[in-house]
Amino acid sequence: MTEEEREEMLQQLLAKQQAGELKPADRFDIPPQDMPVQDASERTKNVNEVATGYTETQARLEAMRCLQCKNAPCIKGCTVRIRINDFVAAIADGEFKKALSIIKENSLLPAMCGRVCPQEVQCQETCTVGKKLKDVSKAVSIGRLERFVADTVEGDEVPYVAPATGKKVAIIGSGPGGIVAASDVRRAGHDVTVFEAFHKAGGVMVYGIPEFRLPKAIVQEEIDVLTKMGVKITYNFIVGRTRTIEQLMKEDGFDAVYIGVGAGLPRFMNIEGESLVGVYSANEYLTRANLMKAYDFGKGADTPIAFSKKVAVIGGGNVAMDSARTALRLGAEKVYLVYRRSEKEMPARVEEVHHAKEEGIEFLILQSPKRIIGDENFNVKAIECLKYELGEPDDSGRRRPVPIEGSEFQIELDTVIMAIGNGSNPLIQQTTPGLEFNKWGNIVVDENCKTSIEGVYAGGDIVSGAATVILAMGQGKTAAAGINEYLAEK
């Protein structure tokens, strides 16, 4: 469909709507609007965003597919309960500013969530249109619409900040949870300082998720709003090393603390060869490539990264897809994605799997490395893999991968990236007596995100284990409400 044809269709639908003749059948007849993307052969040669965004006509047509269900099942599918039906209706009416303000009632970061939220297992999974068409990919594209308004409406308004209360709050970590917590606590008039270990704010959104999925300028805009609100950000400050939480509270005058340090500790497989040159954790690989801009090494960036020709990424989540696609963009000729279950069990977003395949990444499904083999200089030269089959479901509900004995085979390569998950960094646990953690090293909180220490709240991946941006934001919001209430009574 050309843009002219789309425009003509939109005008006809609007005319019908005005005449009160628009029926659900007309809405079902509107073709789902595909997201325009950079061509696969082109995009692997640059780091620019893959999906380029809806046009205004596409957005309004897509919004008109919404049936405006009375019970709005989409809202129940949204972690932060955005009034989805209302913002989609506003887009259909061409009222983009109104749409954005509806989203912002519940979500501070629509440009990010519209891009990276796993909508297909949240709001879009419960969408009636997708259900009727028996295909979740044909549900109303709520995420793309969210992104459209966030990108289209100009100028980020600086939220109102209440008069100074004289209370000080420390936010540890500047990921999505920390950003939301800082904003909501600052709005209540408290003096807020964000302490961030890196030299840049944004958490995984800047050091992990690549530029081609989430442009860093978008994250920076939100950080700029925080600073315009008067939030102070102290960089290169590692809580637990530079100062402990106890020191912040007892010596530096902070009345409350939010801990949002994420799950930044990479896991390895504990197999032979993991210390060879050319073996990376996905965290290190992505941090070098994204935060430290290693893709520009020699052209202004100082951070080196392996010049890989043949790469194997181990894992099947978003982190694995991001690593594999980054390796391609850094010039690898061949990238394998090695995953020990079947594609059905892959935790990565369907869209990311689709894009990875389009870009030429070879999926080695039901396979897993047994050892990594090095040459005489301790450089990676191959991996030895085992083939697997699926057995009974395990604790996660997914079918357990069972190795097939004697199925070993080798793949020659020079780089291995481990993307099999992240745990929590033990630093806060080691330096904060009295703070309760569970057996996985996650901070224990109540329903208000309050920890075992008075005045200390926590949220995001350090509480739930590696999860999602929207979940971290939701907990940041809950914790901020808890902190505001606590300080109001203090």
Ligand code: FAD
């Ligand atoms: P994080 O984003 O983890 O940030 C924590 C911050 O705290 C970091 O900036 C860190 O430097 C800082 N910090 C850590 N320790 C200290 C300390 N001691 N002192 C001071 N600062 C400290 N989620 C999605 O919803 N969709 C996706 O597509 C998606 N893709 C992902 C891809 C990758 C590669 C990764 C790694 C994760 C992805 N996630 C995705 C998960 C998502 O990014 C996280 O769930 C989310 O960012 C967690 O937010 P958070 O607020 O807990 O903090």
